[in-house]
Amino acid sequence: MELGIGMFGDLAFDQNTGKFRDAGVKIKEILEQIQLMDKVGLDVFAMGEHHRPDYAVSSPEIILAAAASTTKHIKLASGVTVLSSSEPVKVYEDFSTVDLISDGRAEIFVGRGSFIESFPLYGYSLNDYEQLFEEKLDLLLKINNEENVSWSGKLRAPMENQTVYPRAKNNGKLPIWIAVGGTPQSVLRAAKLGLPLIVAIIGGMPVQFKSLIDFYKQEYEKAGHDLSQMQIAIHSHTFVSDDKEVIDGYFYNYKSQMDRIGASRGWAPYTKMQYDDGKSKDGALFIGSSDEVADKIAYMKEIFGITRFIGHMDVGDPSHEIMMKSIELFGDKVLPQVK
Numbered sequence: 001m002e003l004g005i006g007m008f009g010d011l012a013f014d015q016n017t018g019k020f021r022d023a024g025v026k027i028k029e030i031l032e033q034i035q036l037m038d039k040v041g042l043d044v045f046a047m048g049e050h051h052r053p054d055y056a057v058s059s060p061e062i063i064l065a066a067a068a069s070t071t072k073h074i075k076l077a078s079g080v081t082v083l084s085s086s087e088p089v090k091v092y093e094d095f096s097t098v099d100l101i102s103d104g105r106a107e108i109f110v111g112r113g114s115f116i117e118s119f120p121l122y123g124y125s126l127n128d129y130e131q132l133f134e135e136k137l138d139l140l141l142k143i144n145n146e147e148n149v150s151w152s153g154k155l156r157a158p159m160e161n162q163t164v165y166p167r168a169k170n171n172g173k174l175p176i177w178i179a180v181g182g183t184p185q186s187v188l189r190a191a192k193l194g195l196p197l198i199v200a201i202i203g204g205m206p207v208q209f210k211s212l213i214d215f216y217k218q219e220y221e222k223a224g225h226d227l228s229q230m231q232i233a234i235h236s237h238t239f240v241s242d243d244k245e246v247i248d249g250y251f252y253n254y255k256s257q258m259d260r261i262g263a264s265r266g267w268a269p270y271t272k273m274q275y276d277d278g279k280s281k282d283g284a285l286f287i288g289s290s291d292e293v294a295d296k297i298a299y300m301k302e303i304f305g306i307t308r309f310i311g312h313m314d315v316g317d318p319s320h321e322i323m324m325k326s327i328e329l330f331g332d333k334v335l336p337q338v339k
Helices: 023-039 060-068 088-101 126-145 184-193 206-222 244-263 272-279 290-304 320-338
Strands: 002-007 044-047 075-078 106-111 148-151 159-163 176-180 197-200 232-240 286-288 308-312
Touching (some): 002 023, 002 075, 002 320, 023 044, 023 060, 023 320, 044 060, 060 075, 088 106, 106 126, 126 184, 184 197, 197 206, 206 290, 232 290, 232 320, 244 286, 286 290, 290 308
Parallel strands (some): 002 044, 044 075, 106 176, 176 197, 197 232, 232 308
Antiparallel strands (some): 148 159
16 A cells, blocks of 8 residues: 655745745745655655645646656656646646656646636636546547557547657556546546546545445446556545644644635635544544554555555645654654554
8 A cells, every 4th residue: 555645735825914925935845845755755746736826836747847856766646637727748748758757756647626727727618627528538548558649529639640759668658547526427437447546535524435436446347447456545634743732733724725715615614623523533634643644544444445545735834844744754653554
């Protein structure tokens, strides 16, 4: 079982200046944090994509390329690439380049995205939300499998015997995961294609997702894919500290980001009761001491049979010092306990 960390590059809002924290400073911190993840033996890092003032990273592949040159072992993934509003040829080219820089450590997590800013930004209509993803996934998979591509769809110009370079290290193929938020149709698509599945579980009770993951396993087998190759991951909000005061204080970071996102989605203000419930054994927050987080990840393995866990660790932009300590504990204490 692999353990990793994911980030979105959250930027804290300074009430005194009325501005978000400097994105350049945040990006430099992220790169230092990835180096530490590699040093403590974590298996994978995933960088998210957003196009908003409260996130520092709009191009995960740029961050991953920078990290590729300063790390040796950790796999480097997008978490996620919003494929619906991306160009599949460029996605492959960018990640195959990261793959060559990193000596074969690049991966792509593709999803439709829970934020929609990229659609108008890149000139796409939300009316084509479903079809954009289906067509672009089809094209990306074709590029991944074939050096010379002929393809046609309805929402993008066709390709006729065109080549896409550079090719990734492993016979031109990159690991491509389907990232979902709980939609059965998305899970079914991943299963039929035989692609690895990563499920974002950020609220409620994780056990509620068991039927969805069982559905994936059933349809994966029904489609005739090799069960020994099946990979399933979950991606959940995570923070580790053996100091109770730090965990209690992290509530305010977490609440600030949940309330900022919730304000545009009609959510009620986030409460301490929600935070404490989420941290309980049956909740969706992997926040607590190293022992508590390790036990909870092991519990997820029992429930779902997952092969990978990604702890999303920078919600609310905690300080660099606290982040580094959380990463260190995740690698030095959580990882060996789980494994």
